[in-house]
Amino acid sequence: MGLSYRLRLLIVLLSIVVLAGGALLFKNILIPDSFGIYGYYRADAISEAALVPIRHWTNISCFKCHPYEAKIHKNGHHQTISCEFCHGTYADHVENEKKIGTLPVKKEKEITTLCLKCHNTEIKARKEEVIKTIAMPNHLKDQNVKLTHNCNQCHHVHAPLKYIIRAKQITRMMEAGS
Amino acid sequence: MNRRSFVKKVLNGSIAGSLYLVWPMGSGSLEILEQIPEQIPGIRDKEYDILNQEFAFIVDITRCIGCGSCCVADKREYNVPDGNFRTWVERYVKGFSDKIYVDSPNGGLQGYQHPRTDIEEKIRDTFFVPKLCNMCKEAPCVQVCPVGATFTSPDGFVLVDEKRCVGCAYCIQACPYSVRFIHPDKKTVEKCTWCYQRVRKGLLPACVEVCPTGARKFGSMKDETSEVYKILKGPGVLTVLKKEMGTFPALYYKGARREVI
Amino acid sequence: MDAVHSSTAIAISNYVFPNDFHVHWSMMIVLYPYITGLVDGAFIIAALYYLFNVKSLRPVARFSLLFALAFLAIATLPLLLHLGRPERNFNMLLTPSPSSAMAGFGYIYAISMGVLVFIVLFVYRRDLVELRTKSKGLMKFLYRALTFDSIDLSKDALELDQKIVRFLVGIGIPVAVVLHGYVGFIFGGVKANPTWSTPLMPVIFLFSACVSGISAIILAYIVIRKIKGRSIDHGCIKTCVQTLTLFFILAFTFEMLEVFSHSYLKSGYHHMVEGLLNGPLASSFWLWQVKICSIIPLFTLGVLGLFTIKKNIYNFMAAIVSAMLLLQVLIMRWNVVIGGQLMSKSARGYTEFHPEWFDKEGIIAVIIVMAIPFIILFVLSRIFPFWAQDNETNVK
Numbered sequence: 001m002g003l004s005y006r007l008r009l010l011i012v013l014l015s016i017v018v019l020a021g022g023a024l025l026f027k028n029i030l031i032p033d034s035f036g037i038y039g040y041y042r043a044d045a046i047s048e049a050a051l052v053p054i055r056h057w058t059n060i061s062c063f064k065c066h067p068y069e070a071k072i073h074k075n076g077h078h079q080t081i082s083c084e085f086c087h088g089t090y091a092d093h094v095e096n097e098k099k100i101g102t103l104p105v106k107k108e109k110e111i112t113t114l115c116l117k118c119h120n121t122e123i124k125a126r127k128e129e130v131i132k133t134i135a136m137p138n139h140l141k142d143q144n145v146k147l148t149h150n151c152n153q154c155h156h157v158h159a160p161l162k163y164i165i166r167a168k169q170i171t172r173m174m175e176a177g178s
Numbered sequence: 179m180n181r182r183s184f185v186k187k188v189l190n191g192s193i194a195g196s197l198y199l200v201w202p203m204g205s206g207s208l209e210i211l212e213q214i215p216e217q218i219p220g221i222r223d224k225e226y227d228i229l230n231q232e233f234a235f236i237v238d239i240t241r242c243i244g245c246g247s248c249c250v251a252d253k254r255e256y257n258v259p260d261g262n263f264r265t266w267v268e269r270y271v272k273g274f275s276d277k278i279y280v281d282s283p284n285g286g287l288q289g290y291q292h293p294r295t296d297i298e299e300k301i302r303d304t305f306f307v308p309k310l311c312n313m314c315k316e317a318p319c320v321q322v323c324p325v326g327a328t329f330t331s332p333d334g335f336v337l338v339d340e341k342r343c344v345g346c347a348y349c350i351q352a353c354p355y356s357v358r359f360i361h362p363d364k365k366t367v368e369k370c371t372w373c374y375q376r377v378r379k380g381l382l383p384a385c386v387e388v389c390p391t392g393a394r395k396f397g398s399m400k401d402e403t404s405e406v407y408k409i410l411k412g413p414g415v416l417t418v419l420k421k422e423m424g425t426f427p428a429l430y431y432k433g434a435r436r437e438v439i
Numbered sequence: 440m441d442a443v444h445s446s447t448a449i450a451i452s453n454y455v456f457p458n459d460f461h462v463h464w465s466m467m468i469v470l471y472p473y474i475t476g477l478v479d480g481a482f483i484i485a486a487l488y489y490l491f492n493v494k495s496l497r498p499v500a501r502f503s504l505l506f507a508l509a510f511l512a513i514a515t516l517p518l519l520l521h522l523g524r525p526e527r528n529f530n531m532l533l534t535p536s537p538s539s540a541m542a543g544f545g546y547i548y549a550i551s552m553g554v555l556v557f558i559v560l561f562v563y564r565r566d567l568v569e570l571r572t573k574s575k576g577l578m579k580f581l582y583r584a585l586t587f588d589s590i591d592l593s594k595d596a597l598e599l600d601q602k603i604v605r606f607l608v609g610i611g612i613p614v615a616v617v618l619h620g621y622v623g624f625i626f627g628g629v630k631a632n633p634t635w636s637t638p639l640m641p642v643i644f645l646f647s648a649c650v651s652g653i654s655a656i657i658l659a660y661i662v663i664r665k666i667k668g669r670s671i672d673h674g675c676i677k678t679c680v681q682t683l684t685l686f687f688i689l690a691f692t693f694e695m696l697e698v699f700s701h702s703y704l705k706s707g708y709h710h711m712v713e714g715l716l717n718g719p720l721a722s723s724f725w726l727w728q729v730k731i732c733s734i735i736p737l738f739t740l741g742v743l744g745l746f747t748i749k750k751n752i753y754n755f756m757a758a759i760v761s762a763m764l765l766l767q768v769l770i771m772r773w774n775v776v777i778g779g780q781l782m783s784k785s786a787r788g789y790t791e792f793h794p795e796w797f798d799k800e801g802i803i804a805v806i807i808v809m810a811i812p813f814i815i816l817f818v819l820s821r822i823f824p825f826w827a828q829d830n831e832t833n834v835k
Binding site: 321343424 | 457542628635784
């Protein structure tokens with residue numbers, strides 16, 4: 001080819017400009033459509049975040065099928081406790097209105113460990129009215145109870161003072177009906 | 179309608195039964211949702227105006243008992259891999275010499291059942307501090323993300339676009355509160371989202387839901403009856419973490435002491 | 440931040456945020472600034488010759504261009520190895536966030552690669568045309584492509600080449616400054632990390648980059664010429680060492696200024712930096728980076744600059760100093776990148792870093808990544824002769 005040196009250089013320069021320009025235009029095709037609607041991000045990500053499956057469905061979702069426990073729970077001191085915290089999430093239990101798994105019920109020593117997560121006096125609750133705490137094994141000694149006892153042998157786990165109050169009413173330590 | 183307006187309508191929930199259209203129908207979740215009364219007033223009964231929302235999260239240190247229920251609920255809600263934490267609870271022990279000892283065994287997942295045995299001086303006070311994403315109004319993580327994968331949504335939530343994240347971990351370096359981590363399997367960044375999907379359906383975030391003492395509070399600042407509105411608008415000291423960083427968090431602490439960082 | 444300064448509390452507590460235990464930016468991120476630094480330093484040598492007409496640098500001018508090219512070619516590799524999702528790396532080209540320093544990578548790299556490749560082509564055009572006439576087959580085709588299929592070696596053409604080279608080197612300097620400076624700003628712009636967030640970070644990075652690049656050229660030149668049994672141009676080495684001295688004094692001064700002014704001011708979270716430098720990093724910072732690899736080379740460079748020394752001893756000392764400074768810059772990068780992440784954002788503790796051997800960011804990977812540019816350099820030497828015709832003096 002008889003092109004002069006300068007002309008060749010010019011062709012090279014122009015090709016670079018054209019290629020670069022073309023690439024910059026092409027990249028707009030590859031950017032997702034919802035990019036830039038609200039800001040420098042893909043707006044679809046917001047709806048994707050809004051559609052993440054929910055796993056905890058609050059106590060009300062439990063009460064529908066467990067009315068007996070519901071009645072006790074709602075009237076006890078543990079009414080602010082989430083069922084799903086001790087037992088597991090609704091999503092692991094029910095899907096499409098059908099039971100897909102059994103949620104564990106804690107037994108014996110597991111119950112004591114779970115209770116102490118909140119009620120251990122080591123926790124040093126900020127104010128007494130927030131939560132009542134006890135120290136083990138002092139609490140058992142104070143109540144004249146065997147040191148191998150678990151919490152649920154005296155306390156109903158869903159309404160912790162239910163049996164205590166009833167026992168006190170029976171033994172006349174407390175007025176009936178209170 | 180073109181794609182842009184379609185997206186806008188889905189986001190505002192205005193397409194008739196749009197929740198039906200885009201929800202994975204298999205879980206039957208719409209039925210349950212209808213039975214649960216809304217926990218954040220004003221979200222469900224109308225179109226979600228994404229440009230006109232403001233939420234606040236308040237953590238009340240005077241009520242936290244360090245039980246770890248929030249951490250457990252969060253881990254279960256999102257199947258958070260071990261060793262990574264979207265939220266955690268710290269224990270601060272203050273001695274009479276004014277020295278502070280902080281720990282967070284496994285992020286507080288098992289709660290705090292034993293006192294610290296390695297402190298030799300007399301202890302003056304112990305308190306617990308839950309930590310989670312601060313949803314900064316001027317988030318440094320959003321500023322440094324090279325590909326626009328983390329962003330502040332118009333309703334004030336800092337979210338991560340899992341499909342766009344390249345896993346460079348720059349946002350993790352930039353976050354002054356260490357709330358982000360790289361998911362070991364997905365290899366992208368994850369963090370607390372204040373349970374965005376729950377809030378959109380008028381439910382409280384999972385950690386707020388299970389907190390037995392009401393140490394975590396969440397609500398809409400557009401709802402003047404909400405607890406957070408009353409606390410934020412009333413007298414009383416509310417602090418934020420690392421104020422000098424200039425991130426303007428939307429997470430406030432009530433009763434937090436100077437030593438909390 | 441009260442009561443945080445107590446060292447006993449930190450010693451007992453050593454409280455690290457639960458998400459802070461893992462060090463996310465590992466050895467590949469130490470390598471990336473190191474590699475772009477070598478590119479920048481080598482380019483400085485070439486720029487001094489081609490733009491500022493420092494004639495004594497003629498023997499290494501071409502070589503330093505090829506050296507820079509070899510390292511720039513693999514600059515992307517450590518980053519791809521680091522990314523959690525490397526297959527999405529094009530997102531940085533498609534939607535680079537304007538507020539993020541890191542987003543600059545794709546475009547800055549492409550521009551600097553383009554500029555450097557064309558500088559090499561125009562510098563070498565005369566030799567390539569001559570080689571084209573002497574070769575056959577595939578090599579001939581390659582040479583034709585590299586010279587734009589032109590055999591014009593007239594005075595006009597060569598003068599045009601010179602002008603183009605000067606122009607390209609002229610724009611190459613700010614491009615090179617941005618190429619490494621933006622890396623410095625990636626760190627400097629992170630307010631959450633007390634070691635990193637300083638306006639001096641891009642400056643320190645740039646000056647130490649020049650130190651590493653010039654040292655690399657000196658060392659490579661001496662080693663390669665010795666292996667081939669060729670002479671070493673003393674004037675060239677002397678100029679390189681003088682430039683090196685200048686840049687190293689600047690780099691070291693700024694590095695030390697950073698540490699000392701913060702330890703004097705004692706503001707913000709800098710008690711954490713002191714605890715870091717006197718604790719987990721005591722050996723790698725004070726002993727290795729400062730005492731062994733900075734103070735000793737500083738004195739050696741002083742001796743080389745102030746006294747007249749016999750040629751052979753001078754060259755030998757220059758090689759040793761260069762090797763030590765290459766190590767100094769690598770250790771400095773390590774202390775900044777990895778050391779900076781050892782501080783937990785709790786301002787109350789430090790975590791540990793354990794380098795893996797077989798990880799994609801592990802020690803073996805580092806060795807392979809650093810070896811590849813030398814292979815590239817070897818391939819380049821088969822296409823572009825390192826030394827000009829009159830530089831081929833053999834040593835007896």
